[in-house]
Amino acid sequence: MADNTGSLSRVKLHKNGPEFSSLIWGSMRSEEQFTSAAELADFLRFLLDQGITTLDTANTYGSPHPYTVEEFLGDALRQTGLRDRFEIVTKCGIQRVSPHRTENRIRHFDFTEAEIRRSVDRSLNKLGIDYADVILLHRPDYLMDPTEAGGTLDALIAEGKTRYVGVSNFSPSRYHLLASKLNAPIVTNQVEFSPIHLDPIANGVFDTAMIEGHVPMIWSPIGGGRLMTGDDPYVFKVRAVLSEIAARNGLAGPAEAAIAFVARHPAKGIPIIGSGKHERLTAAIEAVNKPLDRQDWYEVVTATSPMLEL
Ligand SMILES: NC(=O)c1ccc[n+]([C@@H]2O[C@H](COP(=O)([O-])OP(=O)(O)OC[C@H]3O[C@@H](n4cnc5c(N)ncnc54)[C@H](OP(=O)(O)O)[C@@H]3O)[C@@H](O)[C@H]2O)c1
Numbered sequence: 001m002a003d004n005t006g007s008l009s010r011v012k013l014h015k016n017g018p019e020f021s022s023l024i025w026g027s028m029r030s031e032e033q034f035t036s037a038a039e040l041a042d043f044l045r046f047l048l049d050q051g052i053t054t055l056d057t058a059n060t061y062g063s064p065h066p067y068t069v070e071e072f073l074g075d076a077l078r079q080t081g082l083r084d085r086f087e088i089v090t091k092c093g094i095q096r097v098s099p100h101r102t103e104n105r106i107r108h109f110d111f112t113e114a115e116i117r118r119s120v121d122r123s124l125n126k127l128g129i130d131y132a133d134v135i136l137l138h139r140p141d142y143l144m145d146p147t148e149a150g151g152t153l154d155a156l157i158a159e160g161k162t163r164y165v166g167v168s169n170f171s172p173s174r175y176h177l178l179a180s181k182l183n184a185p186i187v188t189n190q191v192e193f194s195p196i197h198l199d200p201i202a203n204g205v206f207d208t209a210m211i212e213g214h215v216p217m218i219w220s221p222i223g224g225g226r227l228m229t230g231d232d233p234y235v236f237k238v239r240a241v242l243s244e245i246a247a248r249n250g251l252a253g254p255a256e257a258a259i260a261f262v263a264r265h266p267a268k269g270i271p272i273i274g275s276g277k278h279e280r281l282t283a284a285i286e287a288v289n290k291p292l293d294r295q296d297w298y299e300v301v302t303a304t305s306p307m308l309e310l
Contacts, residue, residue, distance in 0.1 A: 007050070007051060007289070008021050008022050008023060008051035008288075008289075009022045011215055011268070011270055012215075013164075013166075013188050013215045014185050014186075014187040014215070016185050017164055017185060017187035017188075017214070018087055018187065019087075020054040020087055020270060021051055021087075021270075022270055022288055023052050023270065023271055023273055023284055023288050024052070024054040024217060024270055024272040024273070025047050025052050025055055025272070025281070026055075026219065027056065027061065027069055027072075027073050028058070028061045028274060029063070029276065030069055030072060030276065031068065031069060032063055032276075033275075034072075034076075037072060037075035037076040037079060040072065041076040043278075044076055044077065044080050044086075045080055045082070046278055046281075048082065048085055048086075050282065050285060052285075053087055054087040054270075055073070055086050055087070055088050055089065056089045056090075056217065056219075056272050057069060057070055057073055057088070057090050057091075058070075058090055058091035058094070058138055059092050059119045059122060059123050060091070060094040060095075060096055060138065062098070065098045065100060066097075066098040066100065066101070067098050067100040068100065070126035070127050071126040073127060074127035074129070075128075083128075083129055087134070088127065088132050088133050089133060089134045089135075089190075090123045090127065090132050090134075090136070091135070091136040091137070091138035092116055092119035092135065092136075092137065092138060093109050093111050093116070093119070093137050093139060093141055094109060094138045095108045095110050095115075109138075109140065109143075111141040111144040111145075111148075111149040112148060112149075113148050113151070113152040116137075116149065116152045116153070116156070117152065120156060130160070131160055131162060132161065132162040132163070133163050133164065134165065135153070135156060135161075135164075135165050135166075136165070136166045136167055136190055137149065137153075137166075137167050137168065137170075137178070138168050139169045140170060140171070140174050144177075146178050146180065146181040147181045149178060149181070150178055150181030150182035150183075151181070153165040153182055153184060154182060154184055157184050164184070165184055165187070166187045166189065166190065166214075167186055167188075168190035168191070169189075169191060170189050170191075171205070172203075172204040172205060172207075172208040175189060179212075185214070186212070186214060187214055188215060189205060189216050190217035190218075190219055190272075191205055191216055191217075191218065191269075192220050193216075193221065193262055193269060194220055194221050194222060194227060194258055194261075194262060195223075195227060195242060195258050195300045195303070196223045196226065196227055196234070196235060196238055197223065198301065198305065198310055199310075200269075201265060201301075201310065206266075209269075210267055215268055215269065215270060216269035216270070217270050217272055218262050218269040218270060218271045218272060219272050220274065221258055221259050221262045223258075225274075227239060227242070227254065227255065228254065234304070238300070238303045238304060239254050241299060241303040242255075242257040242258055243257070245260075245261075245292065245296045249290060249292070250290075251286065252283040253283075255283070255284075256284065257287070257300075259273075259287035260287045260288070260290050260292045261297060261300050263287070263288045263291040263292075264291035264297045271284070
């Protein structure tokens with residue numbers, strides 16, 4: 001296996017947290033991208049070759065029906081025999097309607113101890129791993145009892161089921177609510193951020209990350225592909241600006257300019273790339289190593305918010 005890991009740096013998520021690669025691969029679309037676990041296993045080896053060691057997944061991912069990706073990923077991981085070379089992040093708490101969860105009448109969220117434990121046990125089993133590197137609470141459960149959720153996460157660490165815990169899509173107040181009842185550090189908040197989704201730069205999420213000393217994980221840095229394929233005037237305009245910036249900076253194209261945009265914010269969020277294509281991952285590595293300069297960055301923001309009033 002070629003060793004060119006030097007091209008991607010490592011990032012410590014929190015002073016008492018794990019170290020990740022500075023690009024993460026997300027498995028959400030994997031069943032549409034790979035025809036077999038063997039093909040996905042080859043892709044996982046390719047990721048390691050590139051220095052991408054951190055994998056993101058969730059109990060709920062699956063296509064056409066939710067709750068199947070972890071099994072697919074676990075099968076591929078087993079085929080590589082390289083679990084110890086990866087950091088594996090999975091999530092719990094989203095309840096979706098699926099033939100695999102006939103008890104769910106509607107989509108909802110559940111951070112009770114019973115559900116967190118059931119979900120984590122299922123995830124470890126499907127992924128074929130003894131422990132996760134990080135377990136995240138996936139989306140806010142507005143009925144969360146913070147003492148119950150915090151106590152459960154601490155217990156999962158004590159039991160060796162996960163090394164670290166974190167949250168996803170949490171507002172600053174929700175983050176602080178959980179943190180007040182948790183002994184372990186919240187090592188990340190995984191949030192959406194891209195040139196067409198600027199919320200965390202203005203709603204306190206990135207400020208909180210910097211104050212509290214954790215590194216965010218960034219989902220859909222190119223808008224889940226919409227930034228590249230969307231044809232509404234708003235997306236068209238942002239894509240045109242990103243294309244010009246890419247040309248000026250020697251980046252492959254607007255998708256890469258979007259990644260370089262995301263990487264520029266001082267919260268130092270780590271982009272999770274959802275592509276299943278080798279060439280898009282290698283171009284993303286180049287992009288994350290070439291964050292935009294201040295004026296290019298503001299040009300992107302201005303394309304969506306001309307008065308910079310977010
Ligand atoms: N915490 C949460 O609530 C949450 C929510 C959503 C996602 N996530 C995580 O974040 C990860 C990444 O999300 P994402 O997949 O939406 O990220 P993304 O990287 O913004 O989008 C990936 C999609 O864009 C397409 N794409 C990439 N480059 C393209 C290009 N140049 N032209 C056209 N299409 C292009 C990819 O297709 P190809 O495969 O053909 O390249 C893929 O379908 C997920 O896998 C998941 O792990 C977390």
